[in-house]
Amino acid sequence: MLHTDGAPVTKVGGKSLWPIQCTLVEILPPLRDFMDATMVLGAWLGGTHPSRDLLWSKIVEQIHELFKTGITITADDGEKVMFAIRAQLVTFDLPALAQDCNIIQFNGYDACSDCDIHGIAIERQVFYPFSKLPSTPKTDRDYMTFSLQKSMVKSIKGIKGPTPLTRILIFPDQIAKDYTHLVCSGHFKTLITYWERILLPGVFDQGSNYLISIILPHSFKYQFMPLIQYHQWKTKMVRLEYLYIN
Numbered sequence: 001m002l003h004t005d006g007a008p009v010t011k012v013g014g015k016s017l018w019p020i021q022c023t024l025v026e027i028l029p030p031l032r033d034f035m036d037a038t039m040v041l042g043a044w045l046g047g048t049h050p051s052r053d054l055l056w057s058k059i060v061e062q063i064h065e066l067f068k069t070g071i072t073i074t075a076d077d078g079e080k081v082m083f084a085i086r087a088q089l090v091t092f093d094l095p096a097l098a099q100d101c102n103i104i105q106f107n108g109y110d111a112c113s114d115c116d117i118h119g120i121a122i123e124r125q126v127f128y129p130f131s132k133l134p135s136t137p138k139t140d141r142d143y144m145t146f147s148l149q150k151s152m153v154k155s156i157k158g159i160k161g162p163t164p165l166t167r168i169l170i171f172p173d174q175i176a177k178d179y180t181h182l183v184c185s186g187h188f189k190t191l192i193t194y195w196e197r198i199l200l201p202g203v204f205d206q207g208s209n210y211l212i213s214i215i216l217p218h219s220f221k222y223q224f225m226p227l228i229q230y231h232q233w234k235t236k237m238v239r240l241e242y243l244y245i246n
């Protein structure tokens with residue numbers, strides 16, 4: 001399982017470190033996320049986004065090679081054990097997803113990595129209208145063919161160009177969804193804005209009081225804020241709030 005994220009390492013000069021990490025899915029959680037068990041396959045340090053090809057192409061090439069050869073480990077008694085290697089999925093946050101997969105940003109038109117739904121702009125935000133009929137799914141073939149098409153348009157169905165990742169992963173099935181940002185801090189925040197407008201006065205306050213009455217364990221290192229101040233919530237709070245309300 002591959003993972004990449006942009007973690008700011010220093011505020012001076014605004015440099016960020018973009019590591020590519022790898023975890024072994026065969027190791028059960030939480031052990032697989034322990035420092036001893038994760039691998040760093042590569043990293044990019046810079047003030048700008050990493051170059052997609054520089055960051056991924058050599059790593060992808062080696063992983064692709066391992067698909068064919070596997071890894072053979074010789075035990076102390078001389079016995080050889082062969083391990084087959086497969087990539088199960090890759091996880092990104094939303095900006096890294098668009099950058100690394102060479103697709104449209106999450107706030108643009110045709111931003112769904114899974115289907116052909118087309119967004120419409122209302123004021124300055126792009127909305128995806130509800131439809132009883134699901135849109136046509138995007139396929140791995142779409143990602144392969146549209147990314148290679150040399151055309152004057154910036155993107156076809158949100159696909160802007162090639163990415164090394166199509167060599168080792170089936171698009172879009174093996175690209176994980178960033179639930180925290182898409183649902184918890186994205187859609188859920190929009191919902192609260194609607195609720196604030198449509199709910200009777202007092203209902204919002206009651207919800208607020210309920211949330212404030214909850215005492216979170218000290219390991220969370222924060223407590224809930226009143227619903228009224230939802231503009232100031234951090235993503236992790238919105239996520240938990242969302243889970244509580246449901």
Ligand SMILES: [Zn+2]
Nearest residue numbers: 112114115117
């Ligand atoms: Zn979709």
